[in-house]
Every structure is written in C-alpha cells, then in structure tokens.
Amino acid sequence: MAPHRSPDVAIERSGRGPGHAVAVVGLGAAAAIGLGIAVVGIVSVGAVMGIDPRVTAVVVLTAILATAAWLLLRARRERARLAAQVDDLEVSALLLAERVRVARDVHDLVSHGLGMITVRAASAAFLAQQGADPPPTARETALLDALGDIERISREATDGLRRTLDALRNPDDAALAPIDSLDTIPAVMKHAQAAGLRVGYTYGGAETIIPASIQPTIVAVVREGLANAARHAGPTSVEVTIDHDPGAVTVLVRDAGPTPGWAAEPGARHGLLGLRERVAAQGGRLHAGPTMPGYELRAVFPQMPQVSQ
Known part of the structure; x- marks a missing residue:
C-alpha cells in the first residue's frame, strides 16, 4: 500500500x-x-x-x-x-x-475483550466477598486488590480506545485526553506498583525547566519502560531516573532483571518502534537493550531547556 x-x-x-x-x-x-x-x-x-x-x-x-x-x-x-x-x-x-476502518475494527475487537475482562474481574471480586464471615487474609486482600486494579485498568483502556477512535472520526469534535506532563509520572508509577513492580524515582539536574513540548514524550518513555519491565521481568525492582542540564534531558528506566520463575510475555515490539519515532520527532535518541543485571530504556533529548526565573 x-x-x-x-x-x-x-x-x-x-x-x-x-x-x-x-x-x-x-x-x-x-x-x-x-x-x-x-x-x-x-x-x-x-x-x-x-x-x-x-x-x-x-x-x-x-x-x-x-x-x-x-x-x-x-x-x-x-x-x-x-x-x-x-x-x-x-x-x-x-x-x-481505510485507517479509520482498521481503527474501528481494532476498537471493536479490543474493547470487547476488555469489556469481558472488566465484567469477569468485577464478578470475581463480588463473589469472593459474598458470605465471607471471617476477615480476609492478607493474601485474599491482595487478590481482591488485584481484581480491582484489573477492572479499573480495563475501563480506562476502553475509554482511551473510544477517545482515539472519536479523534480519528471527528478530529475537530473529539474530546481530548489530558496532555501528559511530568506531574503525570507519579500516577504512572502507581499503576506500575499495582502491577507488582517496586519502583524508585529520582529527579535531578540543573535549576532549569524541562520544556513542556517534550514532557509528554518523557512520560511515554517512562510508561513504556515500566510496561516492558512488568511484561518481561515480572514483579521486579525498577529505577526511573530523569536527569537534565542546560544541554540535554536524559530519561532512564532500568529494571533489576526477571523475577525467578517468571515466564516473559512475548511482544511484537510495536511499542518500542512507535516510541523511537516519537523520541526522534523531538530531536532525541532512544536506546533499549540488556544491561547487568536486567534491561534498560534510555532516551536523550539534546534540547535546550528554558532557564527558570
């Protein structure tokens, strides 16, 4: 084509x-x-x-x-x-x-699957709480929390799909999702922690302001790095570092390696390909590869941040 x-x-x-x-x-x-x-x-x-x-x-x-x-x-x-x-x-x-038609088909397929996941998770949590006289054990509480997270994430993903399809069909009338910024990172980390990751976050560098134009891409790097760690390494430790100086902004997401016994989920690498294009569009470079003892995702944006007043 x-x-x-x-x-x-x-x-x-x-x-x-x-x-x-x-x-x-x-x-x-x-x-x-x-x-x-x-x-x-x-x-x-x-x-x-x-x-x-x-x-x-x-x-x-x-x-x-x-x-x-x-x-x-x-x-x-x-x-x-x-x-x-x-x-x-x-x-x-x-x-x-044709792209709108494909997007509609993807929406119908994925939203149906997410809808079933949402219903099943909500039903399982409801049934688990029925007739439970003694207080739930810590393990049972953790399972109920996991089911609640599955339900919430499925609903959020379905809403995101609907917004995306609306934007393709009617770009002028579509309801826009909030633009990601550095303030979004704590929420992204919270979702990753709900999936079992132990996430550390370090933000440092010169007394400068990271341009708002690259902040959504920075959040995308963090989100993709955490998602990759969850898929391929399981409930492991991950360090997120954002470092910046007057010449460059560096974003690093590095995990501690797969949890023993974890079966890595295969991926098509579409997320990394799209992210690489997105970083390049901002004048940056993206590196993804193994490091001791785990895996890292590193993005460098050689752009001049604005000096804070």
Missing part, C-alpha cells in the same frame, strides 16, 4: 501551493498585455521605417502564434499538475478512510 500523504504534504512536495494557478493566470494576462504592446511597437516602427506592411503582418502573426503556443503549453502543464494533485488527494482520502 502506498504511504499516506496528507493534502498539505502533497502540495508542498510539488513545490507549488494553491496560489500557483492564480499566478499562472496572472502570467498569461501579463503576456497578453506585453504582446499587445509589442504588436503596437512593431507596427509603429514598421510605419516609420517604411517597411512593407505584409512583412510587419508576418512578424506580428509570428509573435502572436509563438505567444499562444507558449501559453497553451503552460496551461497543459498546469492542468497536468493539478490533476496529479487531485489524484494525490483522492489517494490520501482513501488511505484515511
């Missing part, structure tokens, strides 16, 4: 915006005016110099035909260019419609 190109991109790549057609019309008008002036000049000079009127007529006719041929060629080229742009716009519209 051909790569998606938005209408704006297609026009920009051609090097000519919508105003180019107006410029061509203006050029034709200028050429016609210039030709008229030239004809008047040729006739006047011919009359003054006593040139045979038939010779003057041939020169004038030649000039008119040459100008008409040039204008016709320009018009054909412009029409071909506009036709190519229309084709690009039609292809872009078809690709966008």
